Amino acid sequence: MAAEAHAQMFTKVKTGKGFIAALDQSGGSTPKALRLYGVEESQWSSDDEMFSLVHQMRTRIVTSPAFDGDRILGAILFEDTLDRDIDGVPSAQFLWQKKQVVPFLKVDKGLADEDNGVQVMKPIPNLDGLLGKARQQGVFGTKMRSVIKEANADGIHSVVQQQFEVGKQIIAAGLVPIIEPEVDIHCPDKADAEALLKQAILAELDKLDAEQKVMLKLTLPEVDNYYRDCIEHPNVVRVVALSGGYSREQANEKLFANNDMIASFSRALTEGLSASQSDDEFNQTLDQSIASIFQASCS
Template identity: 55%
Template sequence: MSDLDKKRAQMATGAGFIAALDQSGGSTPKALGLYGVDASVFDTEDEMFAEIQKMRERIILAPDFDQSKVIGAILFERTLAEQIKGKAVADYLWDDCGVVPFLKIDKGLEDIVDDCQVMKPMPGLEDVLASAAQGGVFGTKERSVIHAANAAGIEAVVAQQFDVARVVIAAGLVPIVEPEVNINSDSKAEAEVILKEALMAHVGRLNADQNVMLKLTIPEMPGLYDELADHPRVMRVVALSGGYSTDEACARLSENSKMIASFSRALTEGLQRDMADADFDAALGQNIGKIYQASVA
């Protein structure tokens, strides 16, 4: 079996979750702040990204970060140029951890229109995808945000997501379509029902050789996305933590048996830069264990 076939099988049926390690320019300062790194310690963007790379490397090198519980990891584009123990990060993930690498490709969000935020343009996307595929990346992730149950806005989000997904598929990669529903929305449940129908419609228009993954906010109605998970064009439905605590995100996820986690903040909850390595590994291992159990429940 080729590496590509092994990666595909692991993502389609593997037991475990996807670690979201794709903090970008906008989310990095907050992530570092939670990690105990104040913005005063770095003066430039390069120094900021160096700090977040140290955090990512520490996570990836932890004993519990391997394919027994973590089946995939999403990286920020800049991370692809970094190395761990002399190997490109994507290669280290797969060769040494058995973890399938993905790449965040969106460039942030446009302003709110119709209660939703579509993605900003992605200039040079084809070149980025070609380089990622050559570097052993299996798939991509691209995020939009839905703030309220507005059918027009939700359709615009989903339509754009699938336009991008087709470009990703043409490059030989598997897209993770991520139309996040804001967990603080007053109409979250209603928005999720509209989103589910829009996703079903667009998934139904894919060709037999076009497959996607979906990354969705954990729904208010358990099992809402089961029909999507069973669709032949959907490789996997994964859940984002969306700002929920680790315990709440895991509790909600455990009620959705056909979703697995793809958590970022919930994965790193409680981790601090100044922790001794043993304490850091223990805290991370506890989070990984909780998220794994919720994903296989």
């Protein structure tokens, strides 16, 4: 990617008004995403057919007039989407060139089995190769997710340590990592888990060199503005919030209460969209969804 384009994307993500659309449902979450969109499993007979159907859904979202760079700062893609075109243009390039939306790529390969109350990421084979491909296609940053289910100090430390270790590899490849240690919204001691998480994140941030920049994607916290220290840290480009299973209304309400956090919603963004809608109905529903998430992200 040209240095000029990277600088423009950095400025947009750092200072722009809006939110990041998470369009990165992968193999495990795709059937559910399609089912919510009104496409049943009987409508495909192979993974390739399934991914083609979800690409049609994503293409409909991204090409909608409601989906624009005035309200959407960036979009997170799944690797399969990166390898496909939108209106004859490679997906990541379409986002930036046609919509002025900054492209990100999900790079993790899913979650390991739960241990110490958390799920760390599975190993990511040939990450350097994937990062090289992403840069070549004009991708700005990456996203990778772990999950915290209990306030277990050892478990949370292992999640954060792994995230930052891989994050430094991503930075070295010239991309900006979104570090996502999700706290499960059903965690029985969620506030305690968030206290341990913030402490671990700040410790890792303080070890970074001045030029090593990261983004954070965090569950909306129990205490309003709890991640203010992270938002203001010099190594943090932006802190974004995941909806984590909350409805769009709940997620927006919580986001309003957390100033300078912006949304990076997946299910809450696509809530109400259906394959059976006419284009007018689809675009109107998407526009209302984007408008409400944009407003909550500007608090």
